[in-house]
Amino acid sequence: MSHASSERAQLRAAVTRQPADFIAWVMLADAELGAGDIQAGEHAAQRALRLRPDHPEALARLGRVRWMQHQHQQAAELLQRACQLAPHHPGMALWLGHVLEDANQPEAAAEAYRRAHALAPDEPYMAAQLLNWQRRLCDWRNLDALSRQVRDAVAHGNPAVEPFAFLSEDASPAEQLACARQRAQVLAQSVPRLPPRPLRSHGPLQVGFLSNGFGAHPTGLLTVALFEQLRRQPQLQVQLFALNADDGSPIRRRLQAAAHVLHVLAGQPHAAIAQQIRAAGIDILFDLRGWGGGGTPEVLAMRPAPLQVNWLAYPGSSGAPWIDYLLADGFVVPHAAEAGFSEKVLRLPRAFQPSDNTRKVESAPTRAECGLPAQGVVLCCFNNSYKLNPRSVARLLQVLAGVPGSVLWLLSGPGQADQRLRQVARQQGLDPERLVFMPKLPHPQYLARYRHADLFLDTHPYNAHTTASDALWAGCPVLTTPGQTFAARVAGSLNHHLGLDAMNVADDATFVATAIALGNDPDALQAVRGQLAIAREQSGLFDMAAFAEDFTALLHGLARGHGWRGDDAG
Template sequence: MSMDPQREQLRSAVQRQPQDFIAWVMLADAELEAGDTAAGDHAATRALQLRPGHPEALARLGRARWMQGRHGEAATLLRQAANLVPEHPGIALWLGHALEDAGQPEAAADAYRQAHRLLPGEPYITAQLLNWQRRLCDWRELEPLSQQVRQAVAQGAAVVEPFAFLSEDASAAEQLACARQRAAGIAEALRALPPAQVRRAGQLRVGFLSNGFGAHPTGLLTVALFEQLRALGALELHLFALNADDGSAIRARLQAAATALHDVSSLPHAAIAAQIRATGIDVLFDLRGWGGGGAPAVLAMRPAPVQVNWLAYPGTSGAAWIDYVLADDYVLPAALTPAFSEQVRRLPRAFQPSDNTRVLEPAPGREACGLPAQGVVFCCFNNSYKLNPRSMRRAFAVLQGVPGSVLWLLSGPGNADARLRAAAREAGLDPARLVFMPKLPHPTYLARYQQADLFLDTHPYNAHTTASDALWAGCPVLTCPGATFASRVAGSLNHHLQLPTMNAADDRVFVETAIALGNDPQALAALRATLAQRRSDTGLFDMAGFARDFTAEVQAMGRLHGWQDAHAG
């Protein structure tokens, strides 16, 4: 696997002139860019030995430690660097990343704000600040920041993270432009592997690349499907894990279900691509996309002849190296097709699988959950960045219309909960009507849905895994489907459960429906009984059926690329 020319030149340069501080710093950058964190760490360390305490060397070493998951060390090094050069926006930005992952969310926001103050016109930094303010439910200047980011995307001037952009109230066409700009930046820096071909006969070899193979939403959604695919035996299943073994039961089940689980967590991008190619993968599924912690550079090298965007990233990849997106006819209707760079393939069921082997633990009492003894419990266990002003205005209006009700939320980072309580007070509500649940192990969290009466979804970024969790645990989900993939996922689940009244046409209908159900215990009980029935008699949670449909779809893709089914005809 040849290295890119710039890295080769820099490696030669430091061999010829081991005292060249600048060359070591540049080499550290090039190694980290290529995903070789060990080599990047080494180069930054050498630079620091040449000039102890130099901010540029401290910053590179901090960035290397951050990429290695050594977040506390990274934050310390980058803080030292930022204190030495407080007017350096790039170091402030990296410090923000490190503090974010080191569990110091409010300090991370301060670092992003400092970077933005220094470079107010830089869309990437604006987008980072905007995204982090959303996570902290800090809605100051949200609209102007959002407008600036959307405008930069429209002008093609931005490299904005497409995942963060999903939280903006942008159209599917804007999301495509954002993803294309990000993909173009990656493609420029990489060379594709020589073309490979799908095997002509025999079992198709299917690869899945993800950083979520463990106790993570992706692992939770896919594990039962992989078990059913293994039982069906028509495909060879290769999981390429970008995350190390987390020791979870889910990871062990994934390992057992796959033909092979390849731990590629410590490998640079080119080595991962080479391993996928050497394994002879025919169809490769990207189970991360732009979701952060993924490896788009690996897919950009074209390690497999057919590459598919599915499940983890709710939008288009905008990438020339992704051939297909796998969806369903509700979440990605014909009207959305032009906003996707991929060819659209649709399953005859909801595109999202889930773990139908989960057994609900007994629900703890209301008091143990911090809930009042009486009153309707509305819930929304979505991540804090989805709880934007529009979604909370809607939820507050529901609380106004249902006396004695409470809204049960997932506790957010930093001071997010306090900010939401302040927003409730401004809306004329007693802030005590917001109840916060700490992050809990999955089975414990899942059991708590049994104490919730109705899930109030968010817009434009829906509940995805959380909607699936709620429905599996018997809690109905009220949503307001929009005109983007990310705003139609909960709607797709309701549609395939044959619960169309849970898909509200607009905010007014959403609020009216929630209030009507909240004030009518019998209607609410009837809805829950219908959900319990639909859960077993529709195909939404039928993973054996999903495995058959998924296999047929993969084989159809294979046939389009020259594979011949020995059993056909």
């Protein structure tokens, strides 16, 4: 039994013996929620609240329950009340920040994180949460100091920093690995492991994919056409384990039809999810979330499958002893970079990222309807706002200044992010109206807008990933500066596998010079777009039937190395 399981058992015994023990009920609520058991956590929080009505610790736990149940407004009200009653409690301010994020109150969330950090200024977890949210809001106050605090914490072995958020820092692969390893070590001590199960020796491989993105989400958009092709592979059976409920989207319906089985696991405790994966007889389990938000590394840590693989959604090393392999390609993880990964690196002979090659690029609204001027080059960057750091924005604005009459088309960010970026442009002597913001739209509508975009300008150190695939599929060239980390090499991998290595440039100065040259030379820009149009059809990057063949061959080779013989022993 793990430490966490033992603690839960002891707390359950304690409240049975002493049902009036308020502190034990609060601690039990924490333990149950930490195990993903929302129902048991709610029961414990409600019992604590009955013992001491309006007590901030009990209110905070019930608020956390409502947050996990996606009842964001109720959660916000409970946490706000708790913070009023305990104004000097940094943990409650932190939870309030999480809840306000999801309640679509981004600026209020930032204030909550700022308060948590002010109450515990030496606590790296608070600094990391504030840093991550300020990046999302393009609020660059004290950014360098916060980043230094977070990187120093990782350097000193502090496990408080979230690995996904750390990908946005200008850190080395070794720092990213250290960050992930530190989180994994803490988790490994608190999660029970299932008894080992060997890989089957013959018959079709049972291949599982665990994600909270099986729907209208980047993961669903990238994988759905591949799963449709894998359905035709007789030696593979695909099972999808959805941590998210059915969102009613066409992508979800396609995923349901493509999989041999789609298991809906939303809201279930971690141990129950792991048991279902084990009961399904999965041989190779792909983690399609990793350290990203909404994932369940606890499930993977229980080892429900003999072989476990990090792929696609978390662009870096898991640092986790329960992940055996990382699926990559020779560009995103060159052989010389393997020291930055805890996993053994598997490489496809193509770009590691699949995509939906059935998606249609519809006709776009007029330029005027998109907020674009009638004339002029449209430079775009539809990356999430947290990737728009000072370095990336500086080079975007340099390009804007160097291409007269151009506009920079960006994805609208949360809160006051757009206004802050316009203020930066104003400070650089640029008309802030040359920044045009596109609201978040359903994927087909967003994809159609690329018809008005002339050139996509990437960010660093966290590239465009799904967004780069969308741009290239829609015929918009992507200019990028591949870096040292996985997250900084994804757009470069797509360009490389298209044969467009000229769009992968060495540094910021070359990035700016290349973009300005293309922006001021319509013939040169049209030539690049022409090369992309040909490469899209001929390179194989978007050939999902061939991807499925390569993917299947790689899995067969992996399984044979672990004793599987396919139909030979059947």
